[in-house]
Amino acid sequence: MPIGDSIYSLAKELYPICRSISGNGVRDTLSILQREVPQLTLHEVPSGTQCFDWVIPPEWEIREAFIVGPDGNKVIDFKNHNLHVLGYSTPIDRTLSLDELQQHLYSEPSQPEVIPYVTSYYSERWGFCLSHRQRESLVPGDYRVYIDSRLNPSGSLTYGEVLLPGDSNEEIFISTYVCHPSMGNNELSGPTVATYIAKWLTSLERRRYTYRIVFIPETIGSICYLSRNLYHLKKTVVAGYNLTCIGDDRCYSYVASRQEDSMSDLVAQHVLRHIAPDNIRYDFLERGSDERQYNSPGIDLPIVTLMRSKFWTFPEYHTSADDMNLISPSGLQGGYELVRLCLLTLERNTVLRTTTLCEPNLGKRGLYPTLSRKGHYDSLRDMMNLLAYCDGTKSLLQIATKLQRPMWELLPTVEKLRNAGLLTESADKASP
Amino acid sequence: MPIGDSIYSLAKELYPICRSISGNGVRDTLSILQREVPQLTLHEVPSGTQCFDWVIPPEWEIREAFIVGPDGNKVIDFKNHNLHVLGYSTPIDRTLSLDELQQHLYSEPSQPEVIPYVTSYYSERWGFCLSHRQRESLVPGDYRVYIDSRLNPSGSLTYGEVLLPGDSNEEIFISTYVCHPSMGNNELSGPTVATYIAKWLTSLERRRYTYRIVFIPETIGSICYLSRNLYHLKKTVVAGYNLTCIGDDRCYSYVASRQEDSMSDLVAQHVLRHIAPDNIRYDFLERGSDERQYNSPGIDLPIVTLMRSKFWTFPEYHTSADDMNLISPSGLQGGYELVRLCLLTLERNTVLRTTTLCEPNLGKRGLYPTLSRKGHYDSLRDMMNLLAYCDGTKSLLQIATKLQRPMWELLPTVEKLRNAGLLTESADKASP
């Protein structure tokens, strides 16, 4: 089965769960991911904990919610769609006139068919979200609103973490979020692709880097995680990616890090240039996901966000139209490949140098024709270029960029030349 | 009254005075400017004083000059236009044939209606300037030429200087020239705009920088000024502008400094990009005003010339057509605003850093909506971007440039964030 189908199946399984920035929806989601990646550990941070400028909010518990119309029929039912309830709604059980009810309804007039995704994490409200078409069909009369929810001050915020040790203590950091209810691209694509990336990493014979993959609620989750791990991360993280909106088929894109030319940026640019020459580069000015926190002043982690269609840019964004039809097996597989090639490039990037002065005699090693005639030189370009540019100062990534070749396509030739004793790890880098 | 009208009135008052690189025309001009800016002081440098490779020439005194034609009528009279006499003409009182006279006449065949502006400061000559049309109408016969002038070896060169102290001893240097007789853009625009800039600076509650504004004759004046003040200027000047041809309505332009990327250049570029996106950048190769001396090797002051239509580029340049109709209240006001915004940008540019790690919780401070829904993020972009980029290493000017926003439009948001305790002066810069 193509890996895209497996990722899609996982997303489908997770789709019905009502996630938020805290609560059992997150726990249920993480325990399904744990089934796929047993190395995943769960962490609970109590409500009320101070995290830099923020405080972990009460845990949200939601069981049931509906509106009964003047005719006694349920107009809206949380059972039908998670998005129907304003995220972090306080409980309510009252009967209201339509006019009073309108103050608590959220719809999107410019997209009359969809239910918008609205939340109020840090200010107590209750509310319902519905399509604008449905809202306009509501007739005057008495409406019973009922939300069986609770903001539990003794609760906690939950996140998941996978740590995969490598030869080096230097870390590659991957982040994605698990707080979005019942939406596809934003955001079941991120955690499901991240899960399969974790599976791929565990399958590798050896890893040069240590990998840390976090499944967190957006904003408060990354701020909370950073407040508990900043010292360690600043010492060890050499590159990293935030994964979001990475499952549709429309395009490839990324948000640059604040420093713009970090190793994470260079690798993402290199991979995207070769797998999707028409990819879109978004400046850090157009940030909007957890790269905001990772790159903020004083945190300064070089995290790039990898995406297919960027949040904000597609019409289904933050509505019920961002469903399982918006993402696809091929879209998810493309996103997975993008991430995998970035990590592969990081893993295999190194500094090599030639072992001879001048070009070596390749003919006597059977690596080059002994008959010199017009035109055959081109076919061995990669080999000749590696020998010309591996001078102990340039990384393989820099050389591949110079050659306008995907770094991963040079690896077999690199191996051939290492096996022939013509290339070697540069002394500076060979020492652990 | 719009400030452009005030500047224009001042220019009109100064227009009839016959200025040159020395003499009472300069003194009369400076004493009118002194009425506007009492801080203006006059300096006299005796003729014969050595200034680097130059010597202050004798002071030129001119009282009367005319040519009487064969029919006994005055063909040319200095009373009618200052430009009729060659600048620094020696005295003469003779009768000549038309052929002999022609050797001492200056006209511009390609612009037959205008009187050209011609001088001979360092080689003794006498001469008259007239329109080519008039020259061609002269009939053979005897002409009486009369110039009542004197080159006084005991005279002096006069310049004016305004010094406005600020919190810091670091200086912003502004230069303009007062040697051009009866011309508008080149050059009553420079000294009149500079005068109103001085008035604006004196009106400020506090000044971060000390300001030095000099009103000098071109070339010999800046060389003389530099020869007397070089040590002080090299220690204190952090940026500066030369003002010339800054009163017409056709365009905005500047001449880059020799070093091309000085603070003076960066600020001028920033202001011009926002107030006049179609401004013209002239390389230092196209210099021609006193920026030549300020930027010369060994002097090395980073002085940029600010202009509307650059000298040499407009047809009226150095002719009687550069009159009070070429400049206008709106043209002068635009030039004034350009200079004012450059100085404001220099004054307010600083290095800030955020006081929290990660993004602060703006909602709890009433700076951000507590309801999270599609699309509202954009309206608070300036605030979020300042918090993302103020990392204690980038200046506000660099950040504004990154954001493609005029720095001065960010200042209210900066104040709001400073008042909320979220931004603070970077430690390095906060110390005096």
Place this chain on the structure above:
Amino acid sequence: MPIGDSIYSLAKELYPICRSISGNGVRDTLSILQREVPQLTLHEVPSGTQCFDWVIPPEWEIREAFIVGPDGNKVIDFKNHNLHVLGYSTPIDRTLSLDELQQHLYSEPSQPEVIPYVTSYYSERWGFCLSHRQRESLVPGDYRVYIDSRLNPSGSLTYGEVLLPGDSNEEIFISTYVCHPSMGNNELSGPTVATYIAKWLTSLERRRYTYRIVFIPETIGSICYLSRNLYHLKKTVVAGYNLTCIGDDRCYSYVASRQEDSMSDLVAQHVLRHIAPDNIRYDFLERGSDERQYNSPGIDLPIVTLMRSKFWTFPEYHTSADDMNLISPSGLQGGYELVRLCLLTLERNTVLRTTTLCEPNLGKRGLYPTLSRKGHYDSLRDMMNLLAYCDGTKSLLQIATKLQRPMWELLPTVEKLRNAGLLTESADKASP
């Protein structure tokens, strides 16, 4: 006689000689060049000598070679064209069927009229090269093949070297090759132009730099030369050029050095920009001549290849069509001028500074008009710009580049200003 004609005559004289990477053809060629440049010395390196990863091959001796067809007539005769014999053919004297013979024939089906240039230096073979048209006309039957050649293990590889001392021990290195038989652009143009460059250098009154010009067989020759002189070259070479394919009239081009911005590159770019604005820059990725060895990792000499039409790019390349009609007196003269101007630019490039502060008073020295009127400033631009930019930090080449002027056209003005005492060698550079 224009110098191009002299160079062409020399090429014509050398054309019939059968050169290879060793043997008497090389010696005969070098002894003719020695007649032109008596400073040329010959060096012999014994077969079997180890040179880095390579071994000097046996010396090739070739006396006679032909094929007699079924009808008893000579089908191919080495006497008619040197290219008819595969370079480094082993001896043979046998009678074969046409089918057997075909295994040893080389032709170029896409260019049926020409004899291709084919060699096998490091693997023993025998063979004949012929036009594809002729090959297709061969009829079945018995063919006698006869090659009277020898691979002499007691022979040697021969190269020539010209050393022209200058004021400084710093060296300019020039390389070209003498191993190609009977071809014009590639490669009689290189050694003949190099010879006339050597003659020009010997004619100079004084040389600032020491010049080293080598006439070597390609690849094995440069590797051999480097293996014997590397330490000296790395200490002394400041710039250098490899000359090849430099005698046709079609275009001007160069191959950049591996470091891309060496002095050799900057000078070549400067000269080419002015003498041939439509010149072609080939990246080091498109290398293919001895610049491969000089720029290889660990060797790291900044050698740029100067060309008219680059090897590989013209259809006659490595065939009998690259003959004396492909090159021309004007093509060779253009190549010569390119090299000469590069060397002149290197020789005369220096760092100057002005001797006055501010602009000097040029009028009193008779260098500038004393009458100031509209428009005359432009005609003295070079002088004013040299005075504005010679600040003791920028080289004349950098200033010429800034001014968009050929450096050599500024030299008379530089002399005028030095003679007037207004420019002087910068202290740092004036000391030996």
